[in-house]
Amino acid sequence: MALIVHKYGGTSMGSTERIRQVAKRVAKWARAGHQMVVVPSAMSGETNRLLGLAKEVSPEKATAQTMRELDMIAATGEQVSVGLLSLALQAEGLPAVSYSGWQVPIKTDSAYTKARIASIDDARVRAELAAGKVVIITGFQGIDGDGHITTLGRGGSDTSAVAVAAAMKAAECLIYTDVDGVYTTDPRIVPEARRLATVSFEEMLEMASLGSKVLQIRSVEFAGKYRVPLRVLSSFTPWDNPIAEESVSGTLITFEEGLNMEQAVVSGIAFNRDEAKVTLMRVPDKPGIAYQILGAVAEANIDVDVIVQNVSHDGKTDFSFTVHRNDYARTMDLLKTQVAPPLGAGEVIGDPKICKVSIVGIGMRSHAGVAAKMFRTLSEEGINIQMITTSEIKTSVVIDEKYMELAVRALHRAFDLEAPQAV
Ligand code: ASP
Ligand code: MG
Numbered sequence: 001m002a003l004i005v006h007k008y009g010g011t012s013m014g015s016t017e018r019i020r021q022v023a024k025r026v027a028k029w030a031r032a033g034h035q036m037v038v039v040p041s042a043m044s045g046e047t048n049r050l051l052g053l054a055k056e057v058s059p060e061k062a063t064a065q066t067m068r069e070l071d072m073i074a075a076t077g078e079q080v081s082v083g084l085l086s087l088a089l090q091a092e093g094l095p096a097v098s099y100s101g102w103q104v105p106i107k108t109d110s111a112y113t114k115a116r117i118a119s120i121d122d123a124r125v126r127a128e129l130a131a132g133k134v135v136i137i138t139g140f141q142g143i144d145g146d147g148h149i150t151t152l153g154r155g156g157s158d159t160s161a162v163a164v165a166a167a168m169k170a171a172e173c174l175i176y177t178d179v180d181g182v183y184t185t186d187p188r189i190v191p192e193a194r195r196l197a198t199v200s201f202e203e204m205l206e207m208a209s210l211g212s213k214v215l216q217i218r219s220v221e222f223a224g225k226y227r228v229p230l231r232v233l234s235s236f237t238p239w240d241n242p243i244a245e246e247s248v249s250g251t252l253i254t255f256e257e258g259l260n261m262e263q264a265v266v267s268g269i270a271f272n273r274d275e276a277k278v279t280l281m282r283v284p285d286k287p288g289i290a291y292q293i294l295g296a297v298a299e300a301n302i303d304v305d306v307i308v309q310n311v312s313h314d315g316k317t318d319f320s321f322t323v324h325r326n327d328y329a330r331t332m333d334l335l336k337t338q339v340a341p342p343l344g345a346g347e348v349i350g351d352p353k354i355c356k357v358s359i360v361g362i363g364m365r366s367h368a369g370v371a372a373k374m375f376r377t378l379s380e381e382g383i384n385i386q387m388i389t390t391s392e393i394k395t396s397v398v399i400d401e402k403y404m405e406l407a408v409r410a411l412h413r414a415f416d417l418e419a420p421q422a423v
């Protein structure tokens with residue numbers, strides 16, 4: 001008998017019929033003797049609907065005060081889910097009880113709409129488990145030090161589930177979703193994309209930060225910090241599949257370094273269309289320019305991703321970086337009005353039609369020439385690379401958005417990601 005955490009995403013909870021299926025699956029695990037804690041998301045589309053209502057009433061940009069209310073509103077989606085799932089379990093003849101974040105409590109900081117979990121008191125949950133109940137806890141929400149309801153950012157139920165699993169030292173956290181695992185790349189772009197039986201925690205972290213939407217990045221960080229055994233699998237398989245079969249399906253996030261050293265050098269291709277590029281032309285090349293440019297950008301709360309400073313000519317250099325597309329107009333305006341004039345820089349030019357394509361793999365640590373192969377593949381397709389950035393286990397390039405699919409397909413082929421995974 002083990003303590004197991006299940007997390008069900010919005011599509012898995014998408015209708016009362018789906019919720020009944022979830023209840024049957026959970027009941028199967030409970031009847032096999034496991035202590036079950038379940039963390040569901042809101043029903044699919046519900047969080048968007050709730051935030052849409054808020055926008056109708058208050059169309060202006062959110063402020064600290066309005067954000068508190070956004071969390072109050074958005075958190076209700078999960079409250080409905082836990083109640084329904086608890087009822088469905090009871091209808092299955094299984095004792096179950098639902099809790100919202102504040103009742104557990106799951107304590108967070110006060111950063112409304114993107115709060116971080118500070119601590120989880122599991123006494124109440126443990127008592128319910130000891131009394132033989134399935135405990136269902138809302139994903140996505142918590143309570144801050146002053147008793148205000150907070151939410152953890154979109155996709156935050158993953159983080160709730162992993163945090164609960166970490167706090168309760170669960171044997172495993174199973175993330176049930178609408179795909180059957182983590183793929184080498186998005187199968188909608190490359191139909192030959194392959195499910196990975198295992199992926200290392202570090203690779204998963206890179207993939208999540210580079211645009212793979214399978215898991216919220218904070219949930220992966222949590223899993224890494226507390227070594228929570230994590231598996232991503234489908235809730236769309238028959239609910240009565242044997243547990244032994246479910247337990248080896250999907251994708252397991254592994255922590256053992258070197259376990260898969262013999263597998264492909266590159267494990268996955270990620271891409272992200274959410275960025276835009278800005279360039280400050282002919283900036284005087286002297287100490288402090290990066291600070292003067294990026295300091296002003298940071299001050300405006302704009303996150304910068306890829307940065308390139310060119311070799312200087314006649315004491316002047318071009319300085320480019322990428323920001324989130326939502327921040328593009330604001331960044332352009334800031335550079336034009338506040339950064340370029342005092343620096344004596346030239347024109348400010350921008351391009352929102354870019355995308356970032358990345359190859360990820362822990363094998364890159366021990367293999368030379370991986371990045372070169374990436375660049376060669378792109379050049380053979382006639383794709384111009386605008387920017388490059390690397391870390392130990394990834395190489396990213398910024399290219400014209402219109403070549404994104406071509407680039408992803410070519411790289412997927414070049415790195416043999418279609419071949420069966422070596423074991
Ligand atoms: N319901 C929230 C959202 O849609 C949290 C989640 O589903 O993980 O973002
Ligand atoms: Mg999700």
